[in-house]
Amino acid sequence: MRGATGKNNSDLTEMNRSAVMKILQQQEVCSRADIARQTGLTQAAITKIVASMMEMGIVSEVGIITGSSDNRRSIGLKLNADRHQIIGVKFAREMFALGVFDISGKMYTQTETKFPLEENPQIVLSAMKKQIHDMLKKYENVVSIGLAVPGPYLRDEGRIAVVTRMSSWHTINFIEEFKEEFQKPVFIEHDANAGALAEWFFGGHGQSLHTLAYFLVGEGVGCGMIERGRLFLGVQGSACELGHVSVDVLGPRCECGNYGCLEMYCSASALWKKAQKYVPECLPGENLKGGETLQSGDACNAIFEAARLGNQKALDVVREIAEYIGYGCVTLINGYNPDVIIIGDVVSQGGDLLMPTILEVVKQRVIPELHTRVQIKISNLQVDPTLYGAAATATNKVLQLPSMFSAAGKWGPGK
Numbered sequence: 510m511r512g513a514t515g516k517n518n519s520d521l522t523e524m525n526r527s528a529v530m531k532i533l534q535q536q537e538v539c540s541r542a543d544i545a546r547q548t549g550l551t552q553a554a555i556t557k558i559v560a561s562m563m564e565m566g567i568v569s570e571v572g573i574i575t576g577s578s579d580n581r582r583s584i585g586l587k588l589n590a591d592r593h594q595i596i597g598v599k600f601a602r603e604m605f606a607l608g609v610f611d612i613s614g615k616m617y618t619q620t621e622t623k624f625p626l627e628e629n630p631q632i633v634l635s636a637m638k639k640q641i642h643d644m645l646k647k648y649e650n651v652v653s654i655g656l657a658v659p660g661p662y663l664r665d666e667g668r669i670a671v672v673t674r675m676s677s678w679h680t681i682n683f684i685e686e687f688k689e690e691f692q693k694p695v696f697i698e699h700d701a702n703a704g705a706l707a708e709w710f711f712g713g714h715g716q717s718l719h720t721l722a723y724f725l726v727g728e729g730v731g732c733g734m735i736e737r738g739r740l741f742l743g744v745q746g747s748a749c750e751l752g753h754v755s756v757d758v759l760g761p762r763c764e765c766g767n768y769g770c771l772e773m774y775c776s777a778s779a780l781w782k783k784a785q786k787y788v789p790e791c792l793p794g795e796n797l798k799g800g801e802t803l804q805s806g807d808a809c810n811a812i813f814e815a816a817r818l819g820n821q822k823a824l825d826v827v828r829e830i831a832e833y834i835g836y837g838c839v840t841l842i843n844g845y846n847p848d849v850i851i852i853g854d855v856v857s858q859g860g861d862l863l864m865p866t867i868l869e870v871v872k873q874r875v876i877p878e879l880h881t882r883v884q885i886k887i888s889n890l891q892v893d894p895t896l897y898g899a900a901a902t903a904t905n906k907v908l909q910l911p912s913m914f915s916a917a918g919k920w921g922p923g924k
């Protein structure tokens with residue numbers, strides 16, 4: 510079936526579970542026949558996948574329902590969402606955020622903690638762990654924890670290769686820090702990959718999606734790519750590191766060792782620097798109300814606000830940033846041929862100001878035949894895509910590693 514997300518191949522079981530999960534997340538109750546039709550998988554394949562998900566305790570039968578298209582009566586299925594909660598943790602340059610979600614994506618609570626850039630990493634990690642312990646006490650149905658960290662993240666080593674402006678974090682081994690801290694498994698993912706998973710599971714982009722690119726434009730710049738439900742990772746997990754692709758090979762040296770990296774031209778920090786140079790009068794003072802230090806997100810929002818009010822210099826700064834985001838999109842389209850690019854994180858909050866320039870750059874530069882098939886959007890998730898993505902990372906692992914569940918639907922000990 511063209512455009513369907515499922516595959517009839519036993520090697521692709523995890524992708525198929527992810528496709529079934531997406532349908533159950535988006536439709537409260539549906540039948541096996543509904544799922545078969547929407548995924549393009551055979552009824553027999555769906556019966557098998559649903560049986561494994563029932564054994565995991567993720568899916569239950571809920572009595573007889575009448576099919577929406579054929580009026581046939583069949584057994585309804587639903588996710589046991591609230592029985593499987595996930596803690597998502599977003600770690601960023603000057604803050605970390607925690608959220609409790611269930612596997613359908615519903616959020617129960619969210620907290621945010623800011624810290625100064627120069628803070629000792631161990632102090633930040635201790636505060637983060639304490640908050641997670643507190644949430645585990647409060648939410649008894651948490652089965653897993655997902656953590657999203659800035660990239661390039663070397664997933665086998667557990668280390669971030671380059672964290673611009675945060676060199677003291679370079680030696681922190683996130684796997685070692687978290688593997689035995691809690692009684693629950695912790696899964697760690699690069700922030701852009703996490704955002705891509707959030708868009709895939711919760712973004713409502715439709716079942717027929719083939720290749721989704723999540724273009725993170727925040728404190729850092731990166732990209733997560735999902736093809737047919739599976740992350741494109743590369744050998745060390747840092748594939749699609751768009752922020753460290755040169756847009757000017759003779760440009761200034763980046764902390765990664767390359768020259769003229771995209772991240773230096775369109776990140777939140779780049780926007781802030783340009784604003785300090787060209788429109789300092791539009792920035793709030795260094796110290797905000799309550800003694801908090803100005804962060805690049807606040808600076809970006811101040812410039813977007815000035816631009817919306819028609820300040821020409823602010824509009825020029827925003828346009829220049831948007832051009833570089835456009836160059837990033839051209840690289841993504843020519844290099845990876847996605848059917849959708851979703852732009853998210855801090856800088857995307859200027860979406861309405863950025864999009865006309867981004868689309869203009871893409872139209873002028875991209876291979877015309879590829880241009881007709883790609884959509885470029887600003888993320889419209891109601892929750893921060895990286896935090897949501899941290900939860901989606903753990904949800905995705907639940908689907909990939911069902912053997913970690915016992916028949917009772919709980920995680921096995923020590924995993």
Ligand SMILES: [Zn+2]
Binds near residue numbers: 752754767
């Ligand atoms: Zn670089």
